[in-house]
Amino acid sequence: MALILGIESSCDETAAAVVRDGRHVISNVVATQHELHERYSGVVPEIASRAHLERILPVIQESLRTASLDLSDIDGIAVGHEPGLIGSLLVGLGAAKALAWSISRPLVGVNHVHAHLWSPCLDGEPITFPALGLVASGGHTALYLMRDPVDMSMIGSTIDDAVGEAFDKAATILEAGYPGGPAIESLASGGHEKALKLPVARLGDNLNFSYSGLKTALLYAVRGRPEGRGKAVTYPRAVSELSSQERSDAAASFQAAAIAALIRNINRALDQHEVTCLLAGGGVTANSSLRRELAKICQSHDRPLRLAEPAYCVDNAAMIAGLGGALLETGMQHDMDLAAAARVAR
């Protein structure tokens, strides 16, 4: 029975968790920073880094307290070290290295996106590989072929905005609030998804995604074609001129188009690859409409759907500890020179 302490600080959540044997979550503590970034309608990296440094120790202490464990009970330290905001990653990584060294336990660095793919098996059954994996979040939109915990190949990804980033921008356009995902879902609940004809990007036969066109199409549909350029740009209409039904219709149309792009490529991937199931994680997979559509496409392909529990859709350290435990089980571990990386080569 291996107890792994996971640490996550890749973006705007400071998190720590204890997971047993890669799947059983003993504690899961997340300190969100949404209130610090709301004013800016997006994450400000330097604010995020400062907040991580303030919160990292209390969060780790709370994860052990709620697990009724001492630090000496921990068998290994897992840390999300790539990809993410570099200043934020460095806080968690610096803490993890010092902890692992202090208590003479193995350290393992975990890819944050791969950890999202692992999140559906938290508090659930083991994964039977090979599997198809979807990560849909504010920073990542990608499909993976997962052969085992170590061997995960990206087979498609966004070429511009992540789907969660598009939700944030749509929320800004519609003045729906922050974070954008829940705000758009709430606003869309009373809307008609065919009210606006919004594009689903077609990028040929590959499995890539694009969301920048959808975002622009929404902006023009809501506020009209712009005049002028740069700071002098003006729009014929303000969002305040829309009725509440029109705002809901716009949100519902955007959400449907964003989800349709995901489903189309999952459908292709399930046609192309022999997999046992579809795993889906990341903040956007908490969206109820997406969860329904994922269930339908899996049913049509007769493949089980493994969705992350809502608590594990957002950035969290349980997924880091879970995958970290699985990696340690394979014999992988890292030295003190483990580095943070903002981006990861495909």
Added chain:
Amino acid sequence: MTHVVPAVLAMEVSQRTGGVALRCPDGSIMVERLTSSTRRGDALMPAVESLLKEANVSPASLSGVGVSSGPGGFTGLRIGIAAAKMLGWALEIPVVSVPTALIAAEADTVAQPVFAVALAGKDDTCWLSLVEGEPGHRSLLDGPDGGRLVEADAFHAAVAGATCLLADEHLPDAMAGHALPCRPPDFDPRSLLEITERFLAEGNVVDPLELLPIYPRDPEAVRLWDAREQ
């Protein structure tokens, strides 16, 4: 019978140059100088690990840790502070936080009644600290953070009482032209170690939960946002 000295670790990674120093149980000091941590990889914990291994000192036998609190480079400061928090908590040892200006002044062995130390220069401002006292007993004159943000037009008046200025290449041009002898600072981890030991003896320690760097300014994105909103 051999006298065993408490093993103390000092980590200065707030600037482009710094390093790690260890007071060994035999009383000697071991030092590993480092260039700044980069965003691609930090050298702090590898240096700590190798230094203690070479000294045959286990993590559990450390009796205190000191860290520079800046101001300085964000990357190095975060790595150093995050590590010090964890070492203090995990090893249950006291943590000392030392403003970088004091380390620079202590590393300068020339006797001076009052040092002015200018750090983190940017946009015609710098973080200015005044330090007094003899070598080995130097202390900061200004408040708990040991300094204040000074603008160029107030700089000359602010350093009027000093007899020497320690300033790096980031000192704004608008602050040049002062009459003080000026030297580049040395961020010597050995100096941090000696201050750490002095602070430990005085009980001048910080709760790891409260340990944070000195930030002279709000984040640049916030300042730009505020300027746009005004």
